[in-house]
Amino acid sequence: MIRIRFIATDQSHQEIETSTDQSLMKAAVDANVKGIEADCGGTLTCATCHVMVDAFWSAKLPPASSDERDMLDFAASPVQPTSRLSCQIRLTPELDGLVVHLPASQH
Numbered sequence: 681m682i683r684i685r686f687i688a689t690d691q692s693h694q695e696i697e698t699s700t701d702q703s704l705m706k707a708a709v710d711a712n713v714k715g716i717e718a719d720c721g722g723t724l725t726c727a728t729c730h731v732m733v734d735a736f737w738s739a740k741l742p743p744a745s746s747d748e749r750d751m752l753d754f755a756a757s758p759v760q761p762t763s764r765l766s767c768q769i770r771l772t773p774e775l776d777g778l779v780v781h782l783p784a785s786q787h
Contacts, residue, residue, distance in 0.1 A: 729786070
């Protein structure tokens with residue numbers, strides 16, 4: 681099990697414990713994290729699972745694919761340098777303690 685902290689724009693946060701070997705989006709949806717819509721269910725055809733990964737953790741992730749970067753163009757909230765689609769972040773034991781910031785809106 682690993683811990684993940686989701687921080688909303690009002691600085692409220694939700695911390696979850698989840699298993700690895702799944703996407704960050706799936707873990708968030710299963711835990712009912714408010715702010716992750718995941719309209720496409722993780723098929724990389726929308727941007728409603730947009731998150732901004734904390735800078736410390738962003739450096740620990742593999743780079744976004746060109747498809748992910750292209751899909752981020754459709755994000756409802758401004759894209760930041762550490763923006764990612766949570767459906768494309770695979771949870772591993774090394775990500776225990778991961779911190780992500782939620783955008784103001786997914787639509």
